[in-house]
Amino acid sequence: MAAAAKPKNGRLCSICNDRRAALKRPKTLEQICRECFYAVFEDEIHKVIVENQIFKPGERIAIGASGGKDSTVLAYVLSELNRRHNYGLDLFLLSVDEGITGYRDDSLETVKRNEIQYGLPLKVVSYKELYGWTMDEIVKLIGLKNNCTFCGVFRRQALDRGAALLKVDKLVTGHNADDIAETVLLNILRGDIARLSRCTSITTGEDGPIPRCKPFKYTYEKEIVIYPFSIYSPNAYRGFVREFIKDLERIRPRAILDIIKSGEDFRISASTKMPEQGNCERCGYISSQKWCKACVLLEGLNRGLPKLGIGRSRVLSNEPNKDTKQTNGTKNMQSKQCGTLDF
């Protein structure tokens, strides 16, 4: 067997056997060339989309765009695959402005650039227009201690509300394999069996306002970073579970996928108490309690009781008005309410 002229130093790509291997693929440790990396990266995502039947032709899809690497790559790859494989999707970029001075400005700029680069229409929803409060205003009132609760709850709803405004059929987010593996472990540590049974599903919330899909479910974070060929910089500390996952990946790269596989295979009985899905009395958003979490939090802000709805106080989740002796449920807010929406 006469070998083709091989470069003396460096190996050949193990996929095409033609070009020089330029990198070691984090997921499989294969040594491959750049072109093959792009190809296999995109192809795997395409397979995930097809095998899991995530989309139907003609659907309007909002891409949750934070301006970060995951959503930027997501926007690019989705629009590429949509074109290349004729998914027939109507793609939009959806971004949330929390109203934190200096924080979102850069990322919003990035998303606006994405809009131009990929030709995807952009919609920005702000906390201010949705809830009447910016994060800056909230922090001014409650300080820096529990603001994460607010932001998390508001952001989740903001995407849903924005998607509803755009009248989209589905929302896609850039959650990657590392994120999902982390969620599986966190739910085990926290004892949340109900969440554990749902968190590995590639599509969630099908019974809710807007289903959410995660096409990057099996995509390694490291590969998302390499894809646009930016230099991999060590992430800021993201919590001990994430650290553990990083250590794990170093010993056995496939462990991340194995965690997801375990999450999918856990034998959780179908009758595991799912919270009953009702609607918030105040705004109509989907909620398992009388009021949705955002309304509970807003109630607190508007009443100057910022601790309302924070922490594990069981008293409050069922009766939002227990703390004050007022009559329940009357809508006598003088100040800001969250907007009502038709779902």
Next chain:
Amino acid sequence: MECNSSTCPSGCYKDSDSGVGQERQSASENGRCDLDLYANSHVCIKCKVNETIAATHPAVASGGGDGSRFCADCFRGNLFGKFRFAVTSNAMISPSDNVLIAFSGGSSSRVALQFVHEMQHKAQKNLEASRDKYLPVFGVGVAYIDESANFTVPSHDFDRAMDEMKLIVSNLAPPVKQFYIVPIERIYSSDTGAGRHRLMELMDAVPDVTGKEDLLEHLRMLSLQKIAVDNGYTKLVLGTCTSRIACHVLEATVKGEGYSLAADIQYVDARWKIPVVLPLRDCISQELNMLCSLDSLKMVETFQQPRCGINGLISSFVKLLQEENPSRESTIVRTAGKLKPFSFNKILEDDDCNVHSASQRRQKKYNLKPSESLPPESFCSICHSPLKNSDTTSSNSIGNDEASVGIFAETCSSCQYQILPREPSSLESFHSLLPQQMIYLAKNSSFYKHESLRDQIQDCLLSDSEDGT
């Protein structure tokens, strides 16, 4: 130090029921009161009479925790209570049983040994005191699996350790207990030299460090099963505690073994010829360690290599989590405890009425309905874990597909990856390196299937007396 709530200045637990306690409750995860409360009060919160362990045995109480809440008697009683509850509600030990306890020299199995002995001793005294003498007392044996084949141990260190263990067992009498010290290579043959050589060959053929450790653990179980079968034991007791199970939960998750995880972490594991029971499942290692200190239960340091690879990483991770939150291990086990167990996770006896109703009561209470879950079709030929029917590869798994055909057709994806050799051509020779017992077990796992089938149709079977003839 009697505590009278109306005059008590130290704010003992009686106050916690009032509204003042609400704030404290929300401060800690389990609704237990802050430890600060008890720093000044030295009285046991249970009996309210004796001083806490922190006061009576300051060296034992490892700062906070149960040591500053309970007195020695209540602490011990609580721990033994958990053990006894596990044993009775799962019908672990019946009077006609011969129970083999796996002893490693560590604190968990030392406590298991102690508690089982105390139970047996009490049963013996009851028998002597009673008039009819019909109820036999269960028998107890002890086994230690010597894994030092993998590394050299100075022989006098080894002998001394073995002597200490023999002494411990001989002191736990009456009744006298047989003690078996069995080198793990005995699983191949009684000729230790030849056995050791074959074991080394097998280990060398395993590509992954974690795989080696896990394979050794599977061989350990096979050894224990062999001792039990060869010597007429009917149950195998392991000292596996909450902490160990918490590590196993994460280990299994991380190795893609989510499907079979539920099988390994229940009180009872009857997929083996000799059912395996875990009476210390609800105890954390911290309290088992404390009991050993408190009661001067002697432990023996044996020759076990520190866990490395993935198992070692998880061990350190869980230790870190537990330090940050002392109830973390329990939470992990409680979460995993909500996974559906398999039909073999209960004792399959139906002849002893008492046994049946006790376990039935527990099943009702904990909402376990094993008859709902169909018995799995097959088990992994290496680790004996139940196999998911559709363990096919998809574009997202990176398994070695070729191992799923041929001689290792029934192997879980985790063993395929970390234990089987990578090159398909080596599989044949690897198969020849496995101990006979493992191959036999794999071929005959159907024995269990017949038992569970009978169990399933039990309700439909008429007893002889029912049709009146």
